Amino acid sequence: MRFNFRPQSHWRFKRFRYRTEVLRCASCGTVNVTPRPVCRRCRSRNLLREELPERGRLVAFTVVKSPTEEHKELAPYIVGLVEFEDGTRVVTQITDSDPEELRTGMTVERVVRKITHDGDSGIIVYGFKFRPLVS
Amino acid sequence: MRNVHVVGVGYTRIGEHWDESLTELMAEASLAAIEDAGVERVDGVYVASTFCEVTNNQAGISALIAEALGLRSVYGVRVEGGESSGMMALMEAYAAVASGLVDFALVVGGEKLSDLLPDEFNSVHSMTLPYDSMGFAGVTPASIAALLYRAYLERYEIPQEFIAQFPVLMHNNAEGISHAQFPFKVKLEDVLGSPEVAPPLRRLECFAPCDGAAAVIFASEDSQTKRSSGQTVRIGGISMKTDYVSPFDREDPLFMTSVALSVDEALLRSGISRGELDVLEVHDSYSIVAPLILESGGFSSRGESCPDLKMSKYALEGELPINTFGGLKARGHPLGATALYQVAEVYLQLTGRAGKRQIDGARAGAAISVSGFGTIAGTAVMLSGEGE
Structure with missing residues (x-):
């Protein structure tokens, strides 16, 4: 478990974890989240890097009350399903809010937040979360 | 072959x-x-x-x-x-x-x-999710179950009580079973009153x-x-399929294509139909997963598995008894061993060795094993020697 927070194995996913950069298939339009050589739907190699919109819609959410070892420090925390305009969906933490303030259908926006840290001497791991839109 | x-x-x-x-x-x-x-x-x-x-x-x-x-x-x-x-x-x-x-x-x-420890177990169990996009961010299997649960309740407009009936049935079936983890009954109100793990999902709706x-x-x-x-019991057919690892990348998160395809193929290889099955094992890791499997496998129509359960279709005395020794919830879910327990229990049923859980005249049975929420699914159809 700890192996995953070695700097290099976190850094190689920086495009997705910091900016929700994904691979959109130029042939069929499918969004492939993590790096790969071909589209999962049509196997085209023509995948274009694209940043998902900063804003999406909260489809559903729950509260993690039984967390993993790496994330227990922040528990309980909210996990939500966020859908973008094109129908792409990601499961992500919802931050900067209490569950009582959330409504399904509300607009949420991407922010970078701390995910965990690797002991006292390892790296502090950041990544995107979403929060209710601050107007 | x-x-x-x-x-x-x-x-x-x-x-x-x-x-x-x-x-x-x-x-x-x-x-x-x-x-x-x-x-x-x-x-x-x-x-x-x-x-x-x-x-x-x-x-x-x-x-x-x-x-x-x-x-x-x-x-x-x-x-x-x-x-x-x-x-x-x-x-x-x-x-x-x-x-x-x-x-x-x-x-x-x-x-x-x-x-x-519980949080260590959650870390290990979360490895069954795609780590780089989900596990990394603190998304747990229980939280995915909770999101599917909400979607199911909303789509079919049913109360939580309908889904929470599944663990009640499992504990019923496990009562007095010597190899079961939890060989005792629980009441619906116990399930609904147990602590929240990831709302609406409660502790007694999760395997342990x-x-x-x-x-x-x-x-x-x-x-x-x-x-x-x-x-002896013949393996009539066995089939396994993968699917996209996130249910939310599929056309319908509430339908497990891997289950549908593996059930179809295993039955086809066996030369029997769903209606000929006398006993069925389903992977009820979380309460919500059982109805998703029953509907994806074609045993209940979409949205009808909970009403079917209420009408006793899946009870020991029903048309198609499921998890006759308590399933993942009550017999237990020691991950890598679980499908072996499922197949062993179907074997006991088909050879008349199921004791007080014996389904009279059971000739054909099947076990459905799932990883995550349909990331991988496998079905084994088993036929008794006397039934051939």
Whole structure:
């Protein structure tokens, strides 16, 4: 478990974890989240890097009350399903809010937040979360 | 292709085995199965364990199991396929016996999870999700179950009580079963009043960490065993399929295509229809997963599995009894061993050895094993010797 927070194995996913950069298939339009050589739907190699919109819609959410070892420090925390305009969906933490303030259908926006840290001497791991839109 | 028969089964009680190692548990289950089958030798050892390198710091475990059984110079392999590791090992053993590569295969699954603290267990279990996009960010299997649960309640406009009936049935079936983790009844209000894990999902709607091991002996149709025809069960068909790892990347998150396709293919290979099944094992890791499997597998119409449950379709005395020994919720879910327990229990039903859980006249049964929320699904259809 700890192996995953070695700097290099976190850094190689920086495009997705910091900016929700994904691979959109130029042939069929499918969004492939993590790096790969071909589209999962049509196997085209023509995948274009694209940043998902900063804003999406909260489809559903729950509260993690039984967390993993790496994330227990922040528990309980909210996990939500966020859908973008094109129908792409990601499961992500919802931050900067209490569950009582959330409504399904509300607009949420991407922010970078701390995910965990690797002991006292390892790296502090950041990544995107979403929060209710601050107007 | 040769026909493949189940000729013996063995298993340990599921629970907390503080004094026994993973190897000991798997060896105990294996010896029980070998003795039950009355075979002189096995020439292939198929070991299913989902997390042995994490929980027991052990790689290359198949050789350890073989040695612990007093077997030397046999083919030994370990198979890992998330929560469906056990079904995957059965599929590999089936292929080897059917092809003639192996005559007698021992398939044993085992897991040792009770040494872990709850948050450590959650870390390990979260490995069954795509780590780079979900596990990394603190998304847990229970939180995915909760999101699917909400979607299901919303789409079919039913109260939570309908889904929470599933664990009640499982505990009913496990009552008094000596190998079950939780051999007692629970009431619906106990389920709905248990602590929230990830709302709406509650503690008594989730399987619990445990230790356990189960084993099955496969033999080719022309291999000699001490078994009479009434004590062997033919594998009619077995099939496994993968799917996109996130349910939310699929056309419908509430439909498990992997389950649908593996059930269809396993039935097709068996030459029987759904209606001919007398008993069914489903992977109820979380309460919501049972209805998703029953609907994806075509046993209930979409949105109808909970009403079907209420009408007793899936009860012991119903049209298609499910999880007659308590399923993952109450018999227990020692990940890599679970499909072996499922197949062993179907075997007991089809050979008239299911004791007070015996379904009268059971001739055909099936076990459905799933990893995650349909990332991998496998179905084994089993037919009694007398029914052919």
